[in-house]
Amino acid sequence: MSRELLLRIWRGDASGGDLVDFVVPVEEGEVVLDAVHKTQALHAGDLAVRWNFKAGKCGSCSAEINGHPRLMCMTRLSSLPSGPVTITPLRTFPVIRDLVTDVSFNYEKARQVPAFSPRPEQPVAPFIMYQQDVERSQEFRKCIECWLCQDVCHVIRDHEENKPHYSGPRFFIRWAELDMHPNDGLDRKEALQDTQGLGYCNVTKCCTEVCPEGIKITDNAIIPMKERVVDAKYDPLVRFARRRLRRARGTASSATSQGPGHG
Amino acid sequence: MPEDSGGYESHHYDVVVIGAGGAGLRAAIAAHDAGARTALVCKSLLGKAHTVMAEGGIAAALGNLWPEDNWQVHFRDTMRGGKLLNNWRMAELHAKEAPQRVYELEQWGALFDRTPDGKISQRDFGGHRYARLAHVGDRTGLEMIRTLQQRAVALGIDVFMELTITDLLKDGARVAGAFGYWRESGRFVVFEAPAVVLATGGIGKSWRVTSNSWEYTGDGHALALRAGATLINMEFVQFHPTGMVWPPAVKGLLVTESVRGDGGVLLNSQGKRFMFDYIPEFFKAETADTVEEADAWYTDKRNNRRPPELLPRDEVARAINSEVKSGRGSPHGGVYLDIASRRSPEFIKRRLPSMYHQFMELAGVDITKEPMEIAPTCHYVMGGVEVDPDTQMSVVPGLFAAGEVAGGMHGANRLGGNSLSDLLVFGKRAGDHAASYVQALGHQRPQVDAQALSAASEVALAPFAGGHGSENPYGVHQDLQVVMQDLVGIIRTEHELKEALDKLSGLRARSGALAVEGNRQYNPGWHLALDLRNMLLVSESVARAALERQESRGGHTRDDYPMSDPYWGTQNVVVKLDGHDLRVERQPLPKPPPELAQLLEEGH
Numbered sequence: 001m002s003r004e005l006l007l008r009i010w011r012g013d014a015s016g017g018d019l020v021d022f023v024v025p026v027e028e029g030e031v032v033l034d035a036v037h038k039t040q041a042l043h044a045g046d047l048a049v050r051w052n053f054k055a056g057k058c059g060s061c062s063a064e065i066n067g068h069p070r071l072m073c074m075t076r077l078s079s080l081p082s083g084p085v086t087i088t089p090l091r092t093f094p095v096i097r098d099l100v101t102d103v104s105f106n107y108e109k110a111r112q113v114p115a116f117s118p119r120p121e122q123p124v125a126p127f128i129m130y131q132q133d134v135e136r137s138q139e140f141r142k143c144i145e146c147w148l149c150q151d152v153c154h155v156i157r158d159h160e161e162n163k164p165h166y167s168g169p170r171f172f173i174r175w176a177e178l179d180m181h182p183n184d185g186l187d188r189k190e191a192l193q194d195t196q197g198l199g200y201c202n203v204t205k206c207c208t209e210v211c212p213e214g215i216k217i218t219d220n221a222i223i224p225m226k227e228r229v230v231d232a233k234y235d236p237l238v239r240f241a242r243r244r245l246r247r248a249r250g251t252a253s254s255a256t257s258q259g260p261g262h263g
Numbered sequence: 264m265p266e267d268s269g270g271y272e273s274h275h276y277d278v279v280v281i282g283a284g285g286a287g288l289r290a291a292i293a294a295h296d297a298g299a300r301t302a303l304v305c306k307s308l309l310g311k312a313h314t315v316m317a318e319g320g321i322a323a324a325l326g327n328l329w330p331e332d333n334w335q336v337h338f339r340d341t342m343r344g345g346k347l348l349n350n351w352r353m354a355e356l357h358a359k360e361a362p363q364r365v366y367e368l369e370q371w372g373a374l375f376d377r378t379p380d381g382k383i384s385q386r387d388f389g390g391h392r393y394a395r396l397a398h399v400g401d402r403t404g405l406e407m408i409r410t411l412q413q414r415a416v417a418l419g420i421d422v423f424m425e426l427t428i429t430d431l432l433k434d435g436a437r438v439a440g441a442f443g444y445w446r447e448s449g450r451f452v453v454f455e456a457p458a459v460v461l462a463t464g465g466i467g468k469s470w471r472v473t474s475n476s477w478e479y480t481g482d483g484h485a486l487a488l489r490a491g492a493t494l495i496n497m498e499f500v501q502f503h504p505t506g507m508v509w510p511p512a513v514k515g516l517l518v519t520e521s522v523r524g525d526g527g528v529l530l531n532s533q534g535k536r537f538m539f540d541y542i543p544e545f546f547k548a549e550t551a552d553t554v555e556e557a558d559a560w561y562t563d564k565r566n567n568r569r570p571p572e573l574l575p576r577d578e579v580a581r582a583i584n585s586e587v588k589s590g591r592g593s594p595h596g597g598v599y600l601d602i603a604s605r606r607s608p609e610f611i612k613r614r615l616p617s618m619y620h621q622f623m624e625l626a627g628v629d630i631t632k633e634p635m636e637i638a639p640t641c642h643y644v645m646g647g648v649e650v651d652p653d654t655q656m657s658v659v660p661g662l663f664a665a666g667e668v669a670g671g672m673h674g675a676n677r678l679g680g681n682s683l684s685d686l687l688v689f690g691k692r693a694g695d696h697a698a699s700y701v702q703a704l705g706h707q708r709p710q711v712d713a714q715a716l717s718a719a720s721e722v723a724l725a726p727f728a729g730g731h732g733s734e735n736p737y738g739v740h741q742d743l744q745v746v747m748q749d750l751v752g753i754i755r756t757e758h759e760l761k762e763a764l765d766k767l768s769g770l771r772a773r774s775g776a777l778a779v780e781g782n783r784q785y786n787p788g789w790h791l792a793l794d795l796r797n798m799l800l801v802s803e804s805v806a807r808a809a810l811e812r813q814e815s816r817g818g819h820t821r822d823d824y825p826m827s828d829p830y831w832g833t834q835n836v837v838v839k840l841d842g843h844d845l846r847v848e849r850q851p852l853p854k855p856p857p858e859l860a861q862l863l864e865e866g867h
Binding site: 034050053111134144 | 307308309310311315316325366367369370371372374375376377379380381382383384399400402405406409413414416417424447476477478509510511512513516517617620621624625626735736737738741779780781782784785786787788789
């Protein structure tokens with residue numbers, strides 16, 4: 001059941017580039033990444049693409065397929081409309097070459113996350129934690145770091161100037177995961193709002209729609225965190241207690257601003 | 264800032280760890296904690312290593328569900344699963360230290376599934392007497408790599424992502440550093456470091472049907488050989504019994520053993536649960552021999568023996584192979600793995616979410632309604648760098664190895680779940696000992712030789728040199744995969760192994776004539792050309808070791824020597840590089856002390 005497929009792949013580097021046409025034979029059940037591999041083997045040995053397992057688990061092969069941010073390994077050719085398939089690199093990140101982009105933005109944001117820090121009541125593992133209490137954070141830990149949510153987020157997709165003070169949906173779920181960890185003792189809410197730009201998100205849910213793991217990024221992480229931030233910021237009692245605590249042991253926000261990303 | 268000399272970017276560290284999966288990350292954390300200046304180097308982006316794919320869990324005798332479980336039972340299961348060819352001391356350290364390593368992950372933020380009383384939950388797996396695998400659904404590897412990655416980032420360890428090491432550098436007999444290139448720019452990098460930890464994983468990309476990623480090109484095995492280290496047990500390659508077979512694009516993709524641990528059974532085309540016909544003498548006493556007893560085990564583990572579907576992986580893979588060969592296979596050359604008729608859709612979706620997703624998206628199969636079609640897939644190499652069991656140092660001073668690239672721990676066959684724990688236990692040991700090795704050197708640090716650098720860069724640039732030939736690296740790789748799949752697969756014979764060696768020498772000649780297009784900037788054709796050098800050397804090591812071992816044991820089955828042989832049960836096959844040629848030798852296996860040997864007896 002082999003047929004010929006026309007691929008239009010963006011080729012180029014930081015200085016510019018263009019769509020290039022390739023025709024490759026494809027078989028039943030194949031995914032976009034198979035067609036890209038055939039292009040490498042048959043026509044363009046130096047076609048740059050990231051991938052690891054072709055199994056939807058590593059999040060390496062993200063690209064824009066006919067304009068939609070997707071994993072190439074999980075997009076079956078049979079699911080696409082007939083006609084040519086256009087593949088372009090993620091738009092939010094600078095191109096290195098062909099389909100490979102510079103995603104170091106994400107690794108910088110990762111360095112700014114104040115690490116898990118056990119509560120003083122239960123400082124040393126093994127911890128006693130119950131399934132119903134770990135489940136909320138477990139949802140966010142399904143993240144495969146494909147950066148599709150980052151790619152599709154309006155705040156940074158076409159606004160390079162927002163990148164320094166906005167960490168994006170992937171990191172909002174990371175901060176939320178720590179905030180909801182049943183045995184974490186650090187308060188990161190102010191830092192999340194003040195240094196990571198949670199307030200810029202206007203909850204359009206584009207991130208949730210592209211998540212290949214089906215994580216409810218907006219509903220289960222961003223909105224609850226916005227609510228928690230508001231509760232903490234505007235409740236005078238909470239503010240007072242927090243100031244006292246901060247004086248006693250230093251804060252997440254001051255730790256963050258000295259993180260290696262800036263140091 | 265790195266100084267730039269003669270076209271190389273250069274860096275100075277105490278310990279350089281190559282590979283950032285579970286073993287590499289754990290080694291880097293340990294070396295850093297011990298005070299060593301540590302660099303972590305990986306071919307992909309951080310967090311994409313093979314550890315991500317591990318599904319089932321981390322084997323550790325926590326005793327959370329079975330208070331009877333302890334390190335002695337784990338040691339026994341590991342050794343018996345490995346057909347007693349394991350390095351006993353590694354198996355002992357592994358069983359003793361795995362629980363601390365799991366708790367450490369929890370300390371760093373990992374969120375394992377819980378028991379009703381709030382402890383880490385543990386699941387059943389093949390070859391483990393008790394439910395022993397700490398897990399998170401069927402994505403335990405992801406949880407483990409994220410936890411370690413986040414820890415390494417929090418500690419501020421220097422990470423060099425998308426950087427491939429092509430050669431180790433030496434000063435006399437000792438390691439002096441490593442040479443490689445940035446994948447992004449093609450620019451060369453020199454690491455001057457008295458200790459190097461190999462944590463590069465496995466070799467499976469040399470087979471056609473494999474669960475392994477493009478990174479699994481045996482880099483660490485080949486780097487070690489070229490640096491003068493020895494490999495052991497290379498004939499033992501694990502074919503995981505359950506890989507997807509349809510559609511062709513996903514052939515080889517892993518289907519977790521948890522499907523069987525959670526109640527799934529194997530059926531042939533006649534609907535028969537055939538594993539009952541394949542219970543070996545060695546495991547008879549602990550395996551159910553009727554469907555009734557096997558099914559009763561899931562709810563009453565105390566009074567029933569384990570189903571034969573949960574025999575060690577080598578036994579199950581061989582059984583499937585034999586059913587297919589006898590004409591009782593499924594339409595696409597596998598057998599059926601059925602959980603749909605045995606567990607509720609809710610149970611399946613909760614316990615096996617990734618599998619549900621994987622079959623739905625990639626094969627259009629709803630595993631809560633239909634059986635899966637599966638067949639064995641190349642998954643893991645038991646063989647690897649010969650190391651000291653306590654320090655993980657190879658025979659080359661300053662060269663360490665941990666995880667899949669190291670040999671000895673798993674003997675002739677690895678139990679599921681023992682890999683993630685292996686990475687943690689021996690990753691930490693390698694990092695600790697690499698750091699103390701460097702500390703003990705004081706000012707006697709090795710020097711990098713300038714000539715070795717120009718030789719290494721010449722080798723790396725050869726595929727661009729032009730005029731030498733016109734071989735396409737993608738074509739040579741495909742041909743290599745066919746040779747290994749067809750001639751060095753699950754079932755081997757002397758005749759086929761000799762044929763494989765002939766063909767491999769032909770491929771080696773072709774690999775000398777590789778030509779790549781384009782330039783050095785992010786060029787996968789060039790990268791593959793360099794990886795092929797390692798794949799060919801390691802593939803030949805497997806074929807030579809397999810030819811040497813004239814018996815069947817674990818992950819090595821010889822049609823011409825179908826039985827295990829007591830003599831071979833006392834021998835390791837050692838591979839080393841002598842000039843340009845591989846040499847194979849036999850070496851007596853270390854014997855466990857009486858108190859441990861006694862644990863291995865049948866009744867225990």
